[in-house]
Amino acid sequence: MRTDDDSWDITESVGATALGVAAIRAYETSREDALFRDPYAAKLVGAVGSEGWNALMTGALSGQGVSDADLRGWSMGSVLVARTLYFDEYFADALRAGIRQIVILAAGLDARAYRLEWPSGTRIFELDQPKVLAFKARALAGDEPAADRREVAIDLRQDWPKALLDKGFELGEPTAWLAEGLLRYLPGHAQDQLLEKVVELSAPGSRMALNLSMDGDMADEFRERRRKVMAEAGIHIDLENLFYPWEDRKDPRDWFAMHRWLVTQGDPVTLLEDHGRTVPDAAKAGMGAHILMTATKPRGDDTL
Template sequence: MRTEDDSWDIVSSVGATALGVAALRAGESRRTDALFHDPYAELLVSAVGSASWTRLSQGDVGRIDQSTVRSYGVLGDLLVARTCYFDDYLEAAAAAGLRQIIIVAAGLDARAYRLDWPAGTTVFELDQPKVLQFKAAALADRKPAADRREVPVDLRDDWPAALRGNGFDPAVPTAWLVEGLLRYLPADAQDRLLTHIAALSAPGSRVAINTTPGQLSPTMQEQEDGRDRLLATLDIDLDVDALWYPAEGRSDPVHWFTEQGWTVVRADPAAVLTDRGRDVPEEVAAEMRDHLLMTATRGDSTP
């Protein structure tokens, strides 16, 4: 990921992307027709002490002009869709008897706290040490609903060894979650990550992933325009697209896992919302269908 542990900052660079996800989840949770409720998201945003981020997390976006709404509306819809999709994925894995959950680059994800985990479930959270430190401090008086184990490690280092050192058992079927990560990794690092996941997955394991295809990468001008609008309307300086690595040479996760013998199922983000009663304009739905939500399951044998 494009960050260094000793320079990580919750309100800038990759740290701010995690904060943005939490803010949008908090905003969705405040809606009267919310599709999920994440009471921890607003706590995490408030812990930053930023009026701008708190305003966003509380849904106070009245100063945003219509051009900004159009620019970021699809992003918000995608985030809600993927949150619902991954919540369902993890709940289904738990219902199927999987008790070993791994959230890669966990950021400010609060699923270890907010989902209804069966007894005996362990949730491993992998991320930069300072990310996990910030979250632990912000939620210090809250009790997770599972055995939550922090794995403070840079994904460029030997994270499988760090995972084993925290009690992970590769002989046990595992549910992996890789949310909002792949485009922040170089192509070769993405393939290494997928290779490690496959190698550590016993038969019956599952992995859920989202990513944005290369053809949707914004132009430099589009990046600058989006950053300027967010800065002008909410006083938040965040350029997510600039943190992405190029799509060239990047494996398609659907093809990658299929070639490894896993069974892959794709999902339409727009359908995730409409199936829950959320109205999605057709022009937004068309753009959302170009984004990937997928689950792969390893059978009894994998090449």
């Protein structure tokens, strides 16, 4: 069970969920029709030395107690591909708008600082637990990021704005923020505090992208399929005990709208289909519980 002062390494608790995301990114990268390429994901997962994570990464589960229907109907895999694509495109749009300051909250095993193209002068701040960032540094030793990447080793329940400023964050510059796979691991009040700090630190023209799973809307059969796929790989993560309840938080779409930011949404199924990926009906049903959104802080001449 979660506590207010819990911490974790990459193979523990919330840290282990970052391995799951990297495993799916590695699997997608190996497909001939991959919608994105993350050559660092396999290296990050492989650095753990776990047969289970390697099996999930290579898709070696079919025929080992997990049927093709289980894999095709595992909505979480499709959601992770969709949200990776969505946030990759989010950063591309932010760069086209001239934003050169990037902050990735709870960066986990995100390798965008290495794998995406960044214009000269781009600064990328990655915030996460010290043990998680230390693991990533060891796993990617010798690899050079494509931008000025700055680690901010801190728990987001601590005074992370000060730590961010100490690393060279510029208050007067527009920022592209990312909170990927983060909010459900925070209690509702901590989510509000985090978003309030983002608003306070954001110059006009800043953007915030995030995702959120309304797990309460997910049918039991999809939770069971998720458990089955993970268990067959020998991975036992009780996500329900890592998440904080949806009911105890404000919908971030409404929260940013109330703060007069411009909110746009992305639909995971539509996004994949628009990029030519067929989404099985079994997966579509579970994907409806997932939010993808971007909020933009207006400049002085923007119209609300």
